[in-house]
Amino acid sequence: xxxxxxxxxxLFRSEMVYKKSFILLCIGxxxxxxxxxxxxxxxxxxxxxxxxxxxxxVALLFGVIHLSFAISEMFFRGFDGxxxxxxxxxxxxxxxxPRSTVLQVLGSKIDFTRIARILQGLFVLSLxxxxxxxxxxxxxxxxxxxxxxxxxAIMSGLFIIFASMCFWTVQGLEIANIFTDGGREMTxxxxxxYAKGFRIFFTLIIPFGMVNYVPMxxxxxxxxxVSIIYAFAPLYxxxxxxxxxxxxxxxxxxxxxxxx
Amino acid sequence: xxxxxxxxxxxxxxxxxxxxxxxxGVMTQFFWGMINIMIxxxxxxxxxxxxxxxxAELTTYIWLQQAFLVLIMLWxxxxxxxxxxxxxxxxxxxxxxxxxxxxxYFKLLAHRMSGALMRCLPILLVAxxxxxxxxFVIPSDMLTFALFVVTLTLGVAITVAISMFIYISVFVxxxxxxxxxxxxxxxxxxAGLVIPIPLMPEWLRNFVYLLPFRYTGDLPFRIFTxxxxxxxxxxxxxxxxxxxxxxxxxGRFLMNRVLNQxxxxxx
Numbered sequence: 234x235x236x237x238x239x240x241x242x243x244l245f246r247s248e249m250v251y252k253k254s255f256i257l258l259c260i261g262x263x264x265x266x267x268x269x270x271x272x273x274x275x276x277x278x279x280x281x282x283x284x285x286x287x288x289x290x291v292a293l294l295f296g297v298i299h300l301s302f303a304i305s306e307m308f309f310r311g312f313d314g315x316x317x318x319x320x321x322x323x324x325x326x327x328x329x330x331p332r333s334t335v336l337q338v339l340g341s342k343i344d345f346t347r348i349a350r351i352l353q354g355l356f357v358l359s360l361x362x363x364x365x366x367x368x369x370x371x372x373x374x375x376x377x378x379x380x381x382x383x384x385x386a387i388m389s390g391l392f393i394i395f396a397s398m399c400f401w402t403v404q405g406l407e408i409a410n411i412f413t414d415g416g417r418e419m420t421x422x423x424x425x426x427y428a429k430g431f432r433i434f435f436t437l438i439i440p441f442g443m444v445n446y447v448p449m450x451x452x453x454x455x456x457x458x459v460s461i462i463y464a465f466a467p468l469y470x471x472x473x474x475x476x477x478x479x480x481x482x483x484x485x486x487x488x489x490x491x492x493x
Numbered sequence: 494x495x496x497x498x499x500x501x502x503x504x505x506x507x508x509x510x511x512x513x514x515x516x517x518g519v520m521t522q523f524f525w526g527m528i529n530i531m532i533x534x535x536x537x538x539x540x541x542x543x544x545x546x547x548x549a550e551l552t553t554y555i556w557l558q559q560a561f562l563v564l565i566m567l568w569x570x571x572x573x574x575x576x577x578x579x580x581x582x583x584x585x586x587x588x589x590x591x592x593x594x595x596x597x598y599f600k601l602l603a604h605r606m607s608g609a610l611m612r613c614l615p616i617l618l619v620a621x622x623x624x625x626x627x628x629f630v631i632p633s634d635m636l637t638f639a640l641f642v643v644t645l646t647l648g649v650a651i652t653v654a655i656s657m658f659i660y661i662s663v664f665v666x667x668x669x670x671x672x673x674x675x676x677x678x679x680x681x682x683x684a685g686l687v688i689p690i691p692l693m694p695e696w697l698r699n700f701v702y703l704l705p706f707r708y709t710g711d712l713p714f715r716i717f718t719x720x721x722x723x724x725x726x727x728x729x730x731x732x733x734x735x736x737x738x739x740x741x742x743x744g745r746f747l748m749n750r751v752l753n754q755x756x757x758x759x760x
Contacts, residue, residue: 254668261674268678272687275694280540407517411524419528426535427528 236332240340248345255346262349266299270357273421284426289365290453294445295421296358297377301384301444302417303350309389311341315396325490334485335478338396367452376448376464383444383470384420388413390477391439397477400484412439420445443469496591497599504603505610515611518563523616526559527627533692534626546691549630550718554689556629557714560616563608564649565684565710567656568677571604574660575669581757594748597660598741601653609649632717640726645713647733652709654740655680661744664751685711691720705736 248255273295277288306313315338318324327337367373395409416439423446424432436442444467450456451463530552537548546554563569574597577583586593620629632638655676662672681687683706690701690711701707712729715721721729 251668254671257671258674261671261678264678265674268682268687272682275688275697276536276692279544279692279694280536280542282539284535284539407514408520410521415521415524415528418525422532422535427531431527431531 237336237340241343244340244343245345258346259349262346263353266350266353266357269421270295270353283422286423289361290449291422292357292361293365293377293452294423294449296354296356296361297380297444298384298417298420298441300351300354300358301381302388302413303347303354304381305385305388305392307344307347307351308339309392310344310347311338312389312392312396314342316399319399322490324488328485328488335393335481368454372464373452376451376467379465379467380444380448383440383467386470387440387444387473388416390473391416393474393477393481397480397484400488416441423449440469440473443467497595500596501599501603504600505607507607515608518608519612519615522559522562522612523619526555526616526620529555530627544692546689546715546718546720548626550715550720551689551692552627553630553718554714554720556617556620557717558686558710560613560620561609561645561710561714563612564605564645565652565686566677567652567659567680568673569605569608570656570659570669570673571601572669574600575663578660578663579667583755584757587752592745593752594657594741594745598653598657601656602649605649605653630718632719636723637716637719640723640730641713641717644716644726644730644733645710647730647737648709648713650737651705651733651740654737654744655705655709657744657748661747661751664755680706683707684709691715705740708733708736 270292273291274288277283277291283291311318318327318338318341323341327334327341330337362377391409391412395413398409416435419427419431419435420441424435424442425446427435432442436447447463447466451460451466454460456463533551533555534548537543537551558565577586586596589596617629620627621631623629632641659669659672659676663669666672683701683704685693685701685707690698690707693701708729712721712726712733716726716729
């Protein structure tokens with residue numbers, strides 16, 4: 234853990250060398266999700282509701298997934314651009330050091346401009362939380378927290394899985410975007426609006442639904458049976474990290490250097 | 494002119510080599526299209542409100558956006574040009590016996606056309622075979638189709654003219670990331686790529702009609718779906734010509750100015 238903080242410090246200092254560019258990029262990063270959020274607002278403004286969901290309920294989902302995505306994108310950027318480490322042989326150097334590979338890849342890159350996106354996520358989330366009509370309890374507060382944690386775990390898991398694919402393909406896979414960017418795009422709305430096959434796949438296999446409509450049913454007191462399960466459902470997202478790390482391990486074991 | 498056409502053909506052949514990347518792009522865009530249609534369909538299902546576009550038109554509109562994404566997205570860029578500006582190698586470009594603005598313009602045009610040629614057909618073919626709410630519908634009369642082809646061509650010409658401003662701005666800032674991001678966010682929103690323009694509230698629509706961005710993709714796509722009639726289509730076509738000529742004129746003026754003031758350090 235100490236080493237990881239050291240990595241963060243070093244990377245932050247190198248980022249700060251280009252301060253003006255950093256600030257401009259942050260402003261830009263803020264407005265990317267903002268334009269999507271604004272579009273969502275316009276749609277609700279005209280249509281009124283989305284299958285019974287109102288604007289602030291969907292804004293809560295939007296805030297949760299964008300916050301999770303921004304956090305994992307910031308810290309897991311090393312996995313996102315992992316193919317370059319394999320292509321240029323940098324990964325060989327990582328392997329000979331006496332520290333875990335996951336830690337070193339994490340420390341290879343941190344994208345600080347994502348702070349702006351994190352702020353944007355927090356902004357939407359707090360807007361939603363202050364306007365949404367919910368009878369708050371302590372457990373419900375915890376559920377929102379679990380949703381963010383679960384979201385981070387799922388996104389990070391996806392980054393790790395697609396980085397592991399590089400052990401086989403060397404090149405990064407553009408298809409990965411379907412699950413990461415596409416997953417975020419999809420999960421900013423309740424998954425209940427999509428076709429059944431989509432919903433089931435993205436609830437059980439890649440468990441976006443567990444940080445989306447499932448816990449929302451608990452927050453809005455719409456659960457029929459054992460509501461406590463719905464409250465802790467987001468933690469199912471953490472389980473997604475287990476197969477992800479297993480695939481990574483397996484990939485590292487059968488890694489053959491590109492020789493460059 | 495012949496030099497530009499030769500360049501265009503060369504570039505086209507080069508791009509055709511990257512088929513695997515194109516396939517990945519096709520899958521991604523297909524997924525994106527499906528999600529978007531499902532979202533809008535859910536909105537249409539939940540409310541009695543009807544915007545000035547039917548769901549069937551909207552579906553076709555979204556498939557066209559996805560199929561011709563490469564023609565209209567402003568974040569699609571040629572990094573070699575940025576690298577040239579940053580490293581000073583742009584000096585060699587100035588030695589060529591062709592005007593740099595047009596040289597780059599046709600290079601970028603070819604880049605977009607070849608990308609779209611490879612991607613549009615598979616997406617549209619599959620979309621044609623989908624079941625009802627997701628199906629892509631082809632217009633029945635030839636005039637609509639002809640108008641679509643002409644306006645789409647002019648649309649790409651406008652997209653490239655707008656994107657030239659990104660390259661020009663990099664001469665000043667030297668870092669492309671910020672420029673690309675800001676142009677992309679603003680341009681794509683006003684081009685109807687985040688929500689289709691007919692779904693925007695009236696005040697915003699009136700504003701968007703004053704800007705050039707909707708003439709890139711929105712106009713041709715709505716002509717194709719039948720959302721815009723023939724008379725209005727001809728009006729739009731004239732506006733496209735106006736925007737294309739003025740954007741290129743302003744772009745050339747600015748480009749020549751930055752090039753005149755350009756200082757390339759030796760080394």
